[in-house]
Amino acid sequence: MIKNAYLCARMKVAIVKYNAGNIYSVVHALRRLGVEPVLTDDPAELRAADKVLFPGQGEASQAMGYLREHGLDEVIRSLQQPVLGICIGQQLMCRHSEEGDTDCLGIFPVDVKRFRPTRHEDKVPHMGWNVLRNTASDGITEDGYVYFVHSFYVPICEFTTATTDYILPFSAALHKDNFYACQFHPEKSGRVGEQILQRFLNL
Amino acid sequence: MLAKRIIPCLDVKDGQTVKGTNFVNLRHAGDPVELGHAYSEQGADELVYLDITASHEGRKTFTEMVSRVAASVNIPFTVGGGIGELKDVDRLLNAGADKVSVNSAALRRPELIDEITRHFGSQVCVVAIDARYVMDKGQGTRDNEWLCYLNGGRIPTERTLFDWAREAQERGAGEILFTSMDHDGVKNGFANDALRRLSDSLSIPIIASGGAGAKEHFRDTFLEGHSDAALAASVFHFGEIKIPELKSYLRSEGITVRL
Numbered sequence: 001m002i003k004n005a006y007l008c009a010r011m012k013v014a015i016v017k018y019n020a021g022n023i024y025s026v027v028h029a030l031r032r033l034g035v036e037p038v039l040t041d042d043p044a045e046l047r048a049a050d051k052v053l054f055p056g057q058g059e060a061s062q063a064m065g066y067l068r069e070h071g072l073d074e075v076i077r078s079l080q081q082p083v084l085g086i087c088i089g090q091q092l093m094c095r096h097s098e099e100g101d102t103d104c105l106g107i108f109p110v111d112v113k114r115f116r117p118t119r120h121e122d123k124v125p126h127m128g129w130n131v132l133r134n135t136a137s138d139g140i141t142e143d144g145y146v147y148f149v150h151s152f153y154v155p156i157c158e159f160t161t162a163t164t165d166y167i168l169p170f171s172a173a174l175h176k177d178n179f180y181a182c183q184f185h186p187e188k189s190g191r192v193g194e195q196i197l198q199r200f201l202n203l
Numbered sequence: 204m205l206a207k208r209i210i211p212c213l214d215v216k217d218g219q220t221v222k223g224t225n226f227v228n229l230r231h232a233g234d235p236v237e238l239g240h241a242y243s244e245q246g247a248d249e250l251v252y253l254d255i256t257a258s259h260e261g262r263k264t265f266t267e268m269v270s271r272v273a274a275s276v277n278i279p280f281t282v283g284g285g286i287g288e289l290k291d292v293d294r295l296l297n298a299g300a301d302k303v304s305v306n307s308a309a310l311r312r313p314e315l316i317d318e319i320t321r322h323f324g325s326q327v328c329v330v331a332i333d334a335r336y337v338m339d340k341g342q343g344t345r346d347n348e349w350l351c352y353l354n355g356g357r358i359p360t361e362r363t364l365f366d367w368a369r370e371a372q373e374r375g376a377g378e379i380l381f382t383s384m385d386h387d388g389v390k391n392g393f394a395n396d397a398l399r400r401l402s403d404s405l406s407i408p409i410i411a412s413g414g415a416g417a418k419e420h421f422r423d424t425f426l427e428g429h430s431d432a433a434l435a436a437s438v439f440h441f442g443e444i445k446i447p448e449l450k451s452y453l454r455s456e457g458i459t460v461r462l
Contacts, residue, residue: 129206129461145461149326188279
């Protein structure tokens with residue numbers, strides 16, 4: 001699976017450091033793939049990396065506030081290398097989020113919505129293992145079960161590369177130019193998740 | 204559709220798993236990290252680690268173990284046992300746990316649930332409840348009720364399972380892990396009537412615990428108990444039920460599982 005262990009070891013992978021929690025599981029997952037990432041909010045270091053990950057769990061308005069305060073919104077938008085947003089990272093890469101009525105980074109021109117369940121079985125947050133279905137060939141995902149924890153979702157749009165059904169079909173993964181994003185947690189999604197992360201590192 | 208989850212539970216004392224000695228094909232079945240890794244490779248959907256040591260030294264060993272689990276396991280895991288305040292939660296999440304489970308401390312001081320969910324989000328807060336069905340003794344209003352117990356089932360309380368579970372949800376709990384003390388260790392199936400009542404009345408996921416002895420018991424708790432997940436320890440540790448076979452069986456019974 002690892003294309004070249006030597007290349008992976010030399011690759012510079014940066015993780016955007018901001019006020020969103022649970023970033024260490026991404027660090028561990030990358031280490032398992034032979035990559036030692038740097039956690040940084042330094043614009044120069046982010047721009048110099050071969051790959052940038054933008055993960056995290058948190059609340060959209062607080063996260064965006066922090067990014068703006070530290071000038072990271074402009075930095076992320078202007079990155080040229082492959083960037084992968086995970087969970088809240090994907091949502092922040094969209095235009096707007098219903099969570100805290102927040103204007104986001106606008107990389108993907110689509111608005112993040114809150115799940116509105118209509119049946120008792122549809123519990124929110126959407127938490128657990130659900131099916132990922134590839135709908136486009138330019139993404140980094142594959143069909144399989146992946147692990148989700150979220151209460152807001154990205155509707156299906158022209159940049160959707162994989163979908164998942166929960167309450168309604170939504171964007172489980174997005175791709176536009178050098179920007180990739182996924183709603184699920186590849187770092188917690190077993191072998192399938194590891195392969196998705198590896199495919200991102202191989203870009 | 205969300206998959207029903209299968210969750211092995213590992214009791215840890217002084218950095219070693221308790222009850223884990225007969226696990227197949229594992230040289231160090233006592234090592235909770237290696238055992239957890241083996242379960243994740245077999246298709247476990249999540250892991251629960253419970254710290255059953257009481258000493259300060261033991262807590263430190265447990266936290267170090269949590270860091271090693273986080274480094275080696277690629278599925279979500281919950282840790283519990285002896286979590287009494289926010290700084291315990293902070294320490295365990297920083298060590299890499301995805302969720303924490305609180306039990307006695309939350310029963311004694313329910314605000315703990317609000318504090319955890321406000322600081323870290325609902326998704327990290329599992330409220331574990333140990334309860335027993337108290338038969339009619341003709342002595343008052345608390346007969347014929349599921350009553351909650353403290354300290355691993357040693358101390359009874361006046362709280363009923365359903366009231367406490369509802370309060371936990373209202374305070375922000377992300378999941379309920381209900382262990383029936385009547386069913387635990389008996390291997391005769393889960394407490395499906397109580398589980399169904401919990402699942403149908405609450406809007407958060409319910410994890411069934413206590414009573415797993417055969418593959419059919421897992422089917423029954425998903426179909427009859429409406430459980431979202433099922434937790435077991437010894438049937439997995441002793442290899443009586445193997446997770447891949449269990450999941451194939453559940454799928455053949457029409458239950459959505461991750462294979």
